Every structure is written in C-alpha cells, then in structure tokens.
Amino acid sequence: MxxxxxxxxxRQTRLLTAAVLALAVLAAAPAGAAAATEKWxxxxxxxxxxxxxxxxxxxxxxxxxxxxLAQELVGLDEQVxxxxxxxxxxxxxxxxxxxxxxxxDLQHQFLSEKRNxxxxxxxxxxxxxxxxxxxxxxxxxxxxxxxxERRATTPGKAAFIAKQTxxxxxxxxxxxxxxxxxLASAAASQSRYAREYARNLTxxxxxxxxxxxxxxxxxxxxxxxxxxxxxxxxxxxxxxxxSLAIISQERAILGHMAKLVSLDALALSEGIAGEVYAEIxxxxxxxxxxxxxxxxxxFTIR
Amino acid sequence: MTISKYTLAGLAxxxxxxxxxxxxxxxxxxxERERAIMIETMLSGDIGNNQxxxxxxxxxTRLLDLERMVLRDKSLLGKNQxxxxxxxxxxxxxxxxxxxxxxxxxxxxxxxxxxxLSTQAIMNARSGRR
Numbered sequence: 001m002x003x004x005x006x007x008x009x010x011r012q013t014r015l016l017t018a019a020v021l022a023l024a025v026l027a028a029a030p031a032g033a034a035a036a037t038e039k040w041x042x043x044x045x046x047x048x049x050x051x052x053x054x055x056x057x058x059x060x061x062x063x064x065x066x067x068x069l070a071q072e073l074v075g076l077d078e079q080v081x082x083x084x085x086x087x088x089x090x091x092x093x094x095x096x097x098x099x100x101x102x103x104x105d106l107q108h109q110f111l112s113e114k115r116n117x118x119x120x121x122x123x124x125x126x127x128x129x130x131x132x133x134x135x136x137x138x139x140x141x142x143x144x145x146x147x148x149e150r151r152a153t154t155p156g157k158a159a160f161i162a163k164q165t166x167x168x169x170x171x172x173x174x175x176x177x178x179x180x181x182x183l184a185s186a187a188a189s190q191s192r193y194a195r196e197y198a199r200n201l202t203x204x205x206x207x208x209x210x211x212x213x214x215x216x217x218x219x220x221x222x223x224x225x226x227x228x229x230x231x232x233x234x235x236x237x238x239x240x241x242x243s244l245a246i247i248s249q250e251r252a253i254l255g256h257m258a259k260l261v262s263l264d265a266l267a268l269s270e271g272i273a274g275e276v277y278a279e280i281x282x283x284x285x286x287x288x289x290x291x292x293x294x295x296x297x298x299f300t301i302r
Numbered sequence: 303m304t305i306s307k308y309t310l311a312g313l314a315x316x317x318x319x320x321x322x323x324x325x326x327x328x329x330x331x332x333x334e335r336e337r338a339i340m341i342e343t344m345l346s347g348d349i350g351n352n353q354x355x356x357x358x359x360x361x362x363t364r365l366l367d368l369e370r371m372v373l374r375d376k377s378l379l380g381k382n383q384x385x386x387x388x389x390x391x392x393x394x395x396x397x398x399x400x401x402x403x404x405x406x407x408x409x410x411x412x413x414x415x416x417x418x419l420s421t422q423a424i425m426n427a428r429s430g431r432r
Binding site: 153157168171178 | 370
C-alpha cells in the first residue's frame with residue numbers, strides 16, 4: 001500500500017513536470033528571441049573600399065572572426081554538437097530500455113534535452129542572422145559610397161577628363177613617330193629627362209606586371225567571370241540575403257520542432273495521468289453501497 | 303645678456319623666409335612659358351632667319367620634353383582650372399611640337415596654320431583700310 005502511494009506521488013510529480021515543460025516549450029516557440037550579447041560592428045571604411053578582388057570578403061570575414069560575436073558562435077557550435085550527441089545517446093537508451101519506469105524517466109530527460117537543444121539552436125540562428133544582416137548592411141554602405149563617388153563627377157568634369165584621356169592617347173599613339181623625327185633631325189641627342197623616363201618606365205612596367213600577376217591581386221570574379229567591384233558587392237549582398245532567407249526558413253523548422261516537443265510533452269503527461277488515475281480504485285457499478293436508493297429504506301420504515 | 307631689436311628682427315625675418323613655401327610652377331606653367339618664348343622667337347623681326355631657326359630647334363627639343371611632362375602629369379587629370387581647361391581644349395595648339403610632327407609640318411607652319419594663317423590665306427588677302 002505504501003509503495004503504491006509512493007509511486008503515485010512520483011508519477012504525479014512527473015506529470016506536473018511534463019505539463020510545465022510542454023507549457024515552457026509552447027511559450028518559447030514563437031518568440032525566437034536569443035540572448036546573444038556580443039556585438040560586431042564593422043565600418044565601411046575607405047581602406048575596405050580600396051581592397052582588390054576577394055580581399056574585401058576575406059577582410060570582412062577576418063574582422064568577424066576577431067569579434068566577440070564570432071567567439072559566441074564558436075562556443076554555441078560546440079554546445080550544439082554536444083547536445084546533439086546527448087540526444088542521440090538518450091534516443092538509443094530509450095530504444096534499449098525495457099523497464100517502463102526507466103523508460104519514462106529517459107523520455108522525460110529526452111524531452112528536456114530537446115527543449116535545451118531548441119534554445120541553443122535559436123541562439124545559434126540569431127547570431128548567424130545578425131552576422132548576415134550586418135554583412136548586408138556593410139556591403140550596401142560600401143556600394144552606396146562607391147556610387148556617391150561616381151556621382152561626384154559632374155558631366156562637365158567627366159567630359160574634361162575624357163578630353164584629357166583622348167589627348168594622352170593621341171600622344172601615346174604618336175610618340176614613336178615624334179621620337180624618330182625629332183631625334184633624326186635634331187643636332188642634340190636625347191634629353192636626360194627622356195633617357196631617365198624610359199629607364200624608369202621599364203622598371204615601372206615590370207613592377208606593374210608583377211603586381212597584376214600576383215595571386216593576391218586577383219580581380220573580382222563570379223564563377224570565373226571577371227566583374228566590376230560594384231557587381232561583386234551586389235553579389236555579396238545577394239549571397240548574404242540568401243543566408244538570411246535560409247535562416248528564416250530554419251527558424252520555421254525550429255518552430256515545428258518546438259511544437260513537436262510540446263506535443264510530446266503533452267502526450268507524455270497524458271500517458272502518466274492515465275496511469276495515475278488508473279491506480280485510484282473508483283467503483284462505478286450500479287451495485288455500489290453508496291447508491292441513493294439503498295438509503296430509501298431509512299426514510300420509509302419507521 | 304639682452305637681445306637687441308636688430309637681432310629679433312633678423313630672427314623674425316629668417317623665420318618668415320623659412321616658412322614661406324617655395325614658389326614652384328607646375329609642368330603646365332613651365333610648358334606654357336616655353337611655348338610663349340617659342341612663339342615670340344617665331345614672330346620676332348629683330349633676329350635673322352638662321353638665328354631664328356637655331357633658337358626654334360632648341361625650343362622644340364625643350365618643348366618636346368615639357369609637353370610630355372604635361373601629358374604624363376597625373377595631377378592634372380580632372381583638374382578643372384581655367385589654365386588646364388584651356389590647355390586641353392586645343393591639342394594642336396598646346397602640344398604644338400607633337401602635333402606638328404603628326405601632321406608632317408614644320409613647327410612654324412603648323413602653328414600659323416592652326417591659328418588660321420595659311421600661305422593660301424595670306425596670298426588671298428588684300429590690303430585695305432579698316
């Protein structure tokens with residue numbers, strides 16, 4: 001008799017815990033608010049704008065890696081991996097468990113761990129969302145700065161620069177002809193300026209060729225196709241917006257998981273309740289001693 | 303020991319001289335000065351033809367370098383100032399040495415032709431009272 005009472009009390013406690021767990025999961029499901037406290041605030045600096053090719057992306061990624069937010073993400077990654085291993089262990093243990101009580105305990109623990117996993121994943125997603133959103137903002141600011149610089153050139157100034165460029169091209173096209181003619185006819189030899197300029201030009205061209213061939217100076221490219229810096233920035237924005245959309249979808253998946261955990265918790269609590277109430281002996285037959293008709297005789301016989 | 307008024311004035315003058323930026327002309331200003339001297343030589347009636355030709359040869363060699371310095375000067379790119387604008391408005395008149403070689407003309411012929419003084423135009427001109 002004492003043992004039955006103890007077991008009943010134990011199961012009632014579990015019932016209460018499962019119900020609380022279900023409520024907690026349900027309450028937390030739609031909010032999705034994570035407690036990421038660290039920050040990452042990169043600056044759209046002039047230096048960043050001048051970085052060639054894929055350097056820009058690498059510089060931004062390195063800046064993120066140095067931030068507190070990245071450290072938090074790494075920590076959460078480890079915690080999520082551990083939690084997943086715990087869930088797998090518990091699942092295997094439930095499958096192997098023969099004893100009903102132990103199985104119930106394990107199921108309860110499994111639900112609790114699933115809830116923790118969902119919380120961790122929610123925080124993980126929030127940090128990834130913040131990282132992608134910050135990158136989108138940063139690349140948009142860089143693109144805006146680039147466009148502002150381009151707009152700063154008025155049509156008049158652009159026309160003037162075009163005229164200067166045309167003059168220079170005309171000069172470059174005629175320079176060898178002029179050299180041949182002047183040096184052939186002039187009594188004086190080539191000037192010191194011309195000699196030294198030619199020598200320096202060779203050095204400059206060699207250095208420029210080395211810079212162009214340098215692997216770290218690769219021009220921005222998308223799928224092997226060379227693109228402008230503006231196009232490259234737009235590609236980076238699109239990629240990060242894609243990440244944001246994926247994270248949003250993953251959040252929906254997490255919401256479904258939370259819903260399932262709460263349903264499991266409710267099912268578990270219902271199951272325990274059934275067992276608890278089954279042990280309470282309630283006689284519901286027509287021949288029960290406390291039927292009102294059985295007392296009629298107390299009122300009819302004097 | 304007291305510092306005299308003259309010593310102070312001298313020190314102040316030395317300081318002012320030291321602070322004053324050197325007044326250096328740019329590549330374009332130097333080229334324009336040489337071009338003006340070259341045109342002056344070309345039009346001068348005070349010198350003989352041989353002397354003029356000798357001076358023009360020297361001016362041409364010097365202008366050749368100066369024109370190249372201007373054309374290669376990256377600091378002038380987009381510098382929207384009247385002198386720079388005027389220089390690039392007419393390549394044939396500004397970079398007169400290069401343009402004359404391009405057009406297979408002598409320096410003087412090229413310059414006179416560019417300002418509208420061709421042999422044909424002079425021959426067709428009639429003297430009269432304005």
